[in-house]
Amino acid sequence: MTDATPSTPFHSLDAYIALPRVDGVALSPDGERVVLTVASLSSDRTRYERALWEVPAQGGGTPRRLTRSAKGESGVAFTASGDALFVSGRPDADADGEDESAQLWLLPAPGGEARPITRLAGGVSGVAATALASDTVVIAADLLPSSGSFEDDAAARAERKKRKVQAILHESYPVRYWDHDLGPAEPHLLALDLDALVDALPDRSPEAADAGVAPDSADATPTPYPAHLPRPRDLTPTPGRTADTAGQALTPDGRTLIAAVRLPRRGLARYELVAIDVATGERRTVHGEEGVQYEFPTISHDGTRMAYLRVPVSTPAGPSDHELWVSDLDGANPRRIAADWDHWPAEFLFAPDGESLIVSADHDGRGPVFRAPLDGGPVVRLVDDHFAYASLSVDARTGDVIALRSSWQSPPHPVRIDARTGDVTELATPAAPPAPVGDMVEVETTAEDGARVRGWLLTPEGASAESPAPLLLWIHGGPLNSWNAWSWRWAPQLAVAHGYAVLLPDPALSTGYGLEFIARGWNSWGQKPYTDLLAITDAVEQRPEIDETRTAAMGGSFGGYMANWVAGHTDRFRATVSHASLWALDQFGGTTDNSAYWMSIFDEKGLAENSPHHAIDDIVTPMLVIHGDRDYRVPIGESLRLWSELNARHAEDDGSTVHRFLYFPDENHWVLKPQHAIVWYETVFAFLDQHVLGEEWARPANIG
Numbered sequence: 194m195t196d197a198t199p200s201t202p203f204h205s206l207d208a209y210i211a212l213p214r215v216d217g218v219a220l221s222p223d224g225e226r227v228v229l230t231v232a233s234l235s236s237d238r239t240r241y242e243r244a245l246w247e248v249p250a251q252g253g254g255t256p257r258r259l260t261r262s263a264k265g266e267s268g269v270a271f272t273a274s275g276d277a278l279f280v281s282g283r284p285d286a287d288a289d290g291e292d293e294s295a296q297l298w299l300l301p302a303p304g305g306e307a308r309p310i311t312r313l314a315g316g317v318s319g320v321a322a323t324a325l326a327s328d329t330v331v332i333a334a335d336l337l338p339s340s341g342s343f344e345d346d347a348a349a350r351a352e353r354k355k356r357k358v359q360a361i362l363h364e365s366y367p368v369r370y371w372d373h374d375l376g377p378a379e380p381h382l383l384a385l386d387l388d389a390l391v392d393a394l395p396d397r398s399p400e401a402a403d404a405g406v407a408p409d410s411a412d413a414t415p416t417p418y419p420a421h422l423p424r425p426r427d428l429t430p431t432p433g434r435t436a437d438t439a440g441q442a443l444t445p446d447g448r449t450l451i452a453a454v455r456l457p458r459r460g461l462a463r464y465e466l467v468a469i470d471v472a473t474g475e476r477r478t479v480h481g482e483e484g485v486q487y488e489f490p491t492i493s494h495d496g497t498r499m500a501y502l503r504v505p506v507s508t509p510a511g512p513s514d515h516e517l518w519v520s521d522l523d524g525a526n527p528r529r530i531a532a533d534w535d536h537w538p539a540e541f542l543f544a545p546d547g548e549s550l551i552v553s554a555d556h557d558g559r560g561p562v563f564r565a566p567l568d569g570g571p572v573v574r575l576v577d578d579h580f581a582y583a584s585l586s587v588d589a590r591t592g593d594v595i596a597l598r599s600s601w602q603s604p605p606h607p608v609r610i611d612a613r614t615g616d617v618t619e620l621a622t623p624a625a626p627p628a629p630v631g632d633m634v635e636v637e638t639t640a641e642d643g644a645r646v647r648g649w650l651l652t653p654e655g656a657s658a659e660s661p662a663p664l665l666l667w668i669h670g671g672p673l674n675s676w677n678a679w680s681w682r683w684a685p686q687l688a689v690a691h692g693y694a695v696l697l698p699d700p701a702l703s704t705g706y707g708l709e710f711i712a713r714g715w716n717s718w719g720q721k722p723y724t725d726l727l728a729i730t731d732a733v734e735q736r737p738e739i740d741e742t743r744t745a746a747m748g749g750s751f752g753g754y755m756a757n758w759v760a761g762h763t764d765r766f767r768a769t770v771s772h773a774s775l776w777a778l779d780q781f782g783g784t785t786d787n788s789a790y791w792m793s794i795f796d797e798k799g800l801a802e803n804s805p806h807h808a809i810d811d812i813v814t815p816m817l818v819i820h821g822d823r824d825y826r827v828p829i830g831e832s833l834r835l836w837s838e839l840n841a842r843h844a845e846d847d848g849s850t851v852h853r854f855l856y857f858p859d860e861n862h863w864v865l866k867p868q869h870a871i872v873w874y875e876t877v878f879a880f881l882d883q884h885v886l887g888e889e890w891a892r893p894a895n896i897g
Contacts, residue, residue: 203630203690206874210234210867213624214681215605216243219269219277220586220595221302222325225250227595227607228259228269228277231624239868243267245279245300248621250588250595252609256623259300260307266298270320272328272387275302278320285309287419297332299387310390312419314347315378322443322450325494325589328387329447329471331428333436335378343425344415365433365457369786369825372861380436382452383425384471390423428469433457439464440489444496444522447471451479451490451499451522461789464488466501468523479524493543494589497522500541500550503529509716509796514708517541517550519567531565534572535707540585541565544612545592551575551612553582553596555675555705558635558647562594562610575615581678582610595620599679601649601697602629602686630654631689636696638732644713645706646725648698649676650733651689658737662694663885666730666766668748668755672702672718673711682863682870683749691878696733700725702751716799718751719758726755727763743885747877749773749819750827750862754805757835760816761808768884770877772819773827773862776835778804786825809838815851817880819873821860832856853880855896872896 202208217230227250232241243265246256260266262283270278282295287309294316300307311317311332318333340346353359361368361376368375418424428450429436439453450469455462465481479499480487486504493499499522505513515537520527536554544551550565552572560581564573575594576582582596583605592612597605604627607620631654637647656662665688669676676697685695699706701714701721713721726746734741745768748756753774760769775781778800782791795803816839820832836854844850855876857864864873875893882888 201630201690202627203684203686206687206871207238209684209687210238210870212604212627214241215597215607215622215624217267217269218584218586218595218597218607219271220250220588221271221275221277222273222589223275224588224590224593226275227620228271229256229607229622229624230267230269231622232265233624234867239866241265241867245269245277246623248607250609250620252618252620254621256621258623264293264295268319270323270330272299272330273324273326274328276300276387277302278323278330279307280317280319282316285312288312297330297385299390310385310387310422311425312422313343313425314350318380321382321438322441324443324447325445327443327445327447329443330385330387331441331443331450331471332383332385332425334381334383334425336381336427337378338431342415343418348415366789367434367786371786371826372823373825375434379432379434381430381432382428382436382438382441382450382469384428384450385423385425387423391421426471426474428471428474429454430474434462439486440491442490442492442499443471444492445494446496449522451492453488453490453501456481461506461793463506466490466499466524480520480527489541491542492522493547494545495547498543498547500543502538507715507794509794509799511715512708512711512794517552517565519550530567530569531572534565536563536572537704540583542585542587544587545589551585551587551594553585555581555677557705558649558675558677558699559705560675560677562596564612575610575612576617577615578617582608583678600633601651601676601679602633604679604681630686631656636729636733638729640701640721640725640728642713642721644701644710644721644725646698646700646729648696648729650736651685651695651697652738653689653692653694656694656738661738661740662692663743663745664730664734664739664741665693665695665881666726666744666746667695667697668726668746668752669697669699669703670748670750670752671704672714672722672751673704674751675699675703675705677705682865687874688878693881694739696730698726698729700729716795717803718754719762719803719805722755723758723762726759727765743767745769745881745885747772751775753827757805758803758808760812760814761805762811764813766814768817768881769814770817770819770880771832771835772864773821773824774818774831774835775805775827776831777806780834781827781831784828784830806834806838809842812839812843815880815884817853817855817877819855819857819864819876821857821862821864823860824862826862851884868895 211234213233219228229246245259264282266279266281268280277300296309297311297317298307315335321331321333435454441452453464464486466479466487469476488502490501500519503516503518507513539553541550541552552563562575580598580600584597586595594610598608599605609618636650746766747770749772753771756771883890
């Protein structure tokens, strides 16, 4: 189905993975500069390398590259004086040995070389918070629970490495997260005073050398933390998993950290807001209550107020709302704002005058930016287009918003939103979005219960009544999600370039349509979400440019669950692709990385009635099953059981089968390595072409 000569990057998987991509944006305190984190394909085409680029915040100009290192940079933030902070595993010329741990680096605003400002044995996870009027920074870093100091931590890590010990003793839940094991180190929040940063030559005196750890001496003195670097202060000693926060923010003067800390408890974790004195580490609870999550604090520019999410815990009876609240910094005078605005805020920041919040939220298949007044006035939409906006920053001088903007026809690119008019100005970028292929239109239908169900339909060039395109129903993950923003991993443009029309629907459980729309599918994933998908597919198949006789369904995560459900409940599709899918819900609940949440949103009846594995005998559609072994959110056991049962029920006597299982031993929930992404798409398209288009099966390259 592909052109003989690729005409766009979407017609060639090799060209597609080579597209540079913007995955971070940060605005300088003076509002003049924007620093972009740009990922580009490595020379061996097996990974992405990230570098920092600077562009003018007002628009125009030419992108200027700021960093170059083999290890790359990420997690950009600014100090109050305009220096750029980032995390990188690049070599530290002053450090001994070959330490590859990522550290915090500082790039001076006036220019010059970047310099490391931490040397922690376990490295730095990221910049947790910076202050508007102080060069105090809070970083996230992991320390071993037995360590009483940074020196002890370095010595303990060296001993584990020397003895090749990788065992982890867990004393609490959870033990995994998405694609990595938790422990043995615990997350900490550490404060740094950058005004203590001095220029000094490393100490190479004999006395300093003698102070190091002797390789075979049990009582040797640990190597001291470098005196020329600001020594971090631990704001969360003996944290357990409490510093796995749901957000944190520093007051402008850098004296107080407001953090949404995770409380240790049996079952579902609870988050509460605490105020931590940065100088002393003293803390007190600001907001907290049983059965409620307090998350994502942000602080006003004058340091007097905070905004946060208050989220009552959902139960099998129904989803809870995500409430936007504001209070004084000490917790006094809490009040909900935008109570009648039926949206779930994704990001929110104070406007410079402190009288409103700038908020992004899913809305009707888009992700606009809104202004939410604190005085109870109506929420106002600032932009009116088909895009989704993320990574918001607010210019403290003008109130304008810097963000990354994307849609299913345009990858993320930096823009500036005029706070008064809503006009959007595209900023310069070294990763300009490529031209899209085909067309994108909005489609909708009415479900059996009268609900409006909508989505996006992408069609290839030339699709018409005379030459209708085969249809690919692509079901989103989540399920609390919406098809409104670009994904480099799930790229329907590739399918369009391959000749398929792609339907991206938002069925029940999707966000951006109000709480009632989510509730339609709550505790019953196989009911309204399924009938919504079939209803909008029915509507789209009536369009003249769609060939209703050649269709397939696919999805990942919840979309994979729904692909499994579709396969067991209808034979209308010629093929089904099920990526990282849930198959047996009772099995899944105890093996996922966050079982407490899972068990809180389903009851036994919901689990039993909505588990796809009960319909194994009814599957007649060829299935392509895909999974990565490093997926801890949806463990590999789901697809292993699905594959086992498909073969037990439906394989031929000689063991042959129409089904396929694509397995990635070293990949996670998404399958992210560039060459593995190529294998993923080649296998998916070969499977679809065989069963939807009637072509011969063509075994993809590089899979043995």
